[in-house]
Amino acid sequence: MTHDGSDPEKLLPLPPVTFHILVALSDQDRHGYAIIQDVTARTDGALTIQAGTLYRSIQRMLEQGLVAEKRTRPAIGEDDERRRYYRITPFGRAVAQAEARRLTQMVKLARACGFVPGKA
Amino acid sequence: MTHDGSDPEKLLPLPPVTFHILVALSDQDRHGYAIIQDVTARTDGALTIQAGTLYRSIQRMLEQGLVAEKRTRPAIGEDDERRRYYRITPFGRAVAQAEARRLTQMVKLARACGFVPGKA
DNA sequence: TGACACTATATTCCTTGTGAATATAGTCAG
């Protein structure tokens, strides 16, 4: 755990892929391959995380303390021994929230200069 | 002009600095140093673009056709000969709009999984 | 039965994007 644990702001701006991984883990723990599929689903196929990118991102995120590997395995019948499950940490959630605030500011900036058709 | 001119989506996701430069040029043409100051101002000091990053980003953006260099100079009295002025191109504006839409989707995703306190 | 696709993790190569530092050079304040 090389994570500094202190200030989530220090990791911003978050690499897009890192943010998408945190989103995928927000509601339930998943293994790598399932994360890839979840991101594709949530973005309607607009973003496909490459396998290489995923596993290196996960490695980095483990070191930063954004995610942790799960010990507990699913029911013996539905398990696939190759799978490695990950969960989002409280720190990871804090960083995701900080990034979400930053993204919201970006959208606000975009609105202010007419890059978005939406209100204001 | 190495810009492909066709599909703005191909350049997404836009590097954060590139997007901020486009925002800075959205309302008026500026020279490099003025862009740096504008970004600092608009983000309340949260983001300070480094000089090296700025000039290399501008170089890249010229090649992509996102921005163009201006020929016309300010009034002879208020001019600084060192300055090089840039303006956003129609293609650059299209790319910025596409990126703004992507950012909006990201915020929507963040809302859907509880990363944002805001509505729904 | 052999080719191909899917699940699952992982590594290597290459390119891009960024920060930090440095260079140059003029102006202006203390």
Added chain:
DNA sequence: CTGACTATATTCACAAGGAATATAGTGTCA
């Protein structure tokens, strides 16, 4: 005359991601 500010630019090193490849078991289909 020293340091801060304006203004552009280059170099070095690191981070992040796409593409390709490796390994390996399972399933499909002709």
